[in-house]
Amino acid sequence: MKRVLIVGAGPAGAALAHILASRGVPVHLLERQRDFSREFRGEGFQPSGQDVLRQMGLGARFDALPSVRMEGISIWRGARRLVRVEVPEEARDDVVRIVSQPALLEMLVEEAGRFPHFRLERGVAVRDVVREGGRVVGVRVEREGYGEELRADFVIGTDGRNSVLRRKADLHEERTPQSFDMLWCKVPVPTFWRPGEAEINVRVGGVCLAFPSYDGMLQLGWSMRKGSFKQLRGKGVEAWMEELSRAVRPELGAHVLAHRDRVSHPFLLDVICDRLVRWTAPGLLLIGDAAHPMSPVGGQGVNVALRDALVAANHLLPVLAADGSPEALDAAAARVQAERLPEVSDIQAIQTRQARFLVGTGLLPRLMLEALPLLGKLGLMRTWAVRGDRRFRGVLRPLRLAV
Ligand SMILES: Cc1cc2nc3c(=O)[nH]c(=O)nc-3n(C[C@H](O)[C@H](O)[C@H](O)COP(=O)(O)OP(=O)(O)OC[C@H]3O[C@@H](n4cnc5c(N)ncnc54)[C@H](O)[C@@H]3O)c2cc1C
Structure with a gap:
């Protein structure tokens, strides 16, 4: 051997x-x-990653790890929720889980x-x-x-x-050059948060994700123009927390500011692909x-x-x-x-x-952003939100542990 x-x-x-x-x-x-x-490192486990652990015979141990299931997602622009998509009851075994990586x-x-x-x-x-x-x-x-x-x-x-x-x-x-970086940090989960809910807050040129983590905290992932955090960091935590609070819907922004002294795990991800x-x-x-x-x-x-x-x-x-x-x-x-x-x-x-769409600043992403409320009203955002995920699932090749 x-x-x-x-x-x-x-x-x-x-x-x-x-x-x-x-x-x-x-x-x-x-x-x-x-x-x-x-x-x-990342904590988001797609069904495709979970499947590997199950094939390794570690399904029960994986299920016992500290984790949160993502059962719904909302897209917000400012104070307005454009769409909310919920995973149907019968598909709840097949959802993204936020799992403790050290565990x-x-x-x-x-x-x-x-x-x-x-x-x-x-x-x-x-x-x-x-x-x-x-x-x-x-x-x-x-x-x-x-x-x-x-x-x-x-x-x-x-x-x-x-x-x-x-x-x-x-x-x-x-x-493939990337135009953005992500600042990750955690704040306590707000009392108004719906359990198992993720949010995407969209704005011109960026997004801020928010989802509950396995440790009782709310994980925030804030996109920004590549290299721009250096200048912001120079202004101190207060300044970047203020800026972060404006990148999310007002209720969440107020929560972030109220808990600025409890922000944890700040980490700037230099996005590369x-x-x-x-x-x-x-x-x-x-x-x-x-x-x-x-x-x-x-x-x-x-x-x-x-x-x-x-x-x-x-x-x-x-x-x-x-x-x-x-x-x-x-x-x-x-x-x-x-x-x-x-x-x-x-x-x-x-x-x-x-x-290109989520963090782009060109004419097309701007037009798309302006059109989002209308798309929401017409019920088309639901299709878009779900299709984003389906696209990834659609390119997965069949995989079997064969040894
Ligand atoms: C902030 C952040 C958020 C992310 N969010 C997600 C997410 O939600 N979902 C998702 O699927 N992915 C996410 N990712 C990406 C994901 O974490 C990585 O793609 C994944 O961890 C890659 O796994 P890996 O085993 O290849 O490498 P890593 O997880 O990077 O592991 C590499 C290991 O090698 C060790 N190492 C490095 N250099 C040496 C050396 N010289 N000698 C010995 N050991 C060494 C490191 O300590 C580390 O433990 C995120 C990444 C980051 C940084």
Whole structure:
């Protein structure tokens, strides 16, 4: 059986490590953080991501994690609600869930830890790849200030959007320029909030999302022109909270201001959306955000990362288990990219199109925004709100864990 090194215990790395270890592959998983809550990542689980965990046999454990089900969504412009869409009773098992990421990752590594060939090391940062004869044969790590080389038969990079492995292996990306950043923060859930309800507040050139999180707080996601937060931050928390309160409907804005001293987890997401031309080098495969950082539009990143992990397991496991040659491993890795690229490209294309409308400032987005109240009156916003989600579902390829 070949040995695998996985760099990064986010959703992609932890899920892949679990599947491989559960099938007897010796897996060494490296994570730079000691505590999963130190890394801020998405909490929105689409049915597509939930399905991967169920196929891994972890459905019951997933259901037991701290989470909130999203059962309705409203679109607001200023004080006016343009539309409200509710998930019908019979479809409530198939909704987006907001799930604690630290709890999810702890669950995945705990489950993986039941298998004798799994080893997780926290607090170990990978600094470089180790090459021999043009092939990646391991990684150079920093552990408690000391450098060390770790070797394996195959290396998998799941080290996220600022991947070190991507850079050190000289893998190049195709970038779709993004015009916006997102400021994420949490405030207490208002008493007037309908449980399980998400909101999109639209304005010229941006949106502000609001949805209850698993921790009893209301998550806000405020889009703004790329790079503009630097100036705003310079004016202090008071100033940006004022600005944020104007980006949501008045009742919510007043709540935000009343709780400005309780705002938590502020995090500026520099939005990027790109894809590596090649996800592989000899001896190395990148998946998840390391191969294709996703835009936040539609909350797809965690789900796509989990789906990558499942496909990577399907292709790599038979070769690892059969003690396949380095060339056979590289060929299996290339098949992972071939299978995943069409879905990832389609999702990123939808995200880019939707972002043009949601955060664009051109004539067309402005006209659309002006037309929203009329579309709402005619009942057409309902179709639009639902179609946005259906578009993402429509490009998903069938996926089965086959190993
Ligand atoms: C603020 C925010 C909100 C988001 N909202 C959503 C959402 O609602 N729904 C959704 O689906 N997606 C969302 N996303 C995107 C989602 O979080 C990512 O797409 C997803 O986490 C990617 O998973 P991953 O496993 O590929 O990478 P990550 O989750 O980024 O995990 C990478 C891991 O690698 C570790 N690591 C990095 N470098 C090293 C190194 N050198 N050595 C060792 N370890 C390393 C990191 O500590 C991290 O744990 C959001 C992202 C952010 C930042």
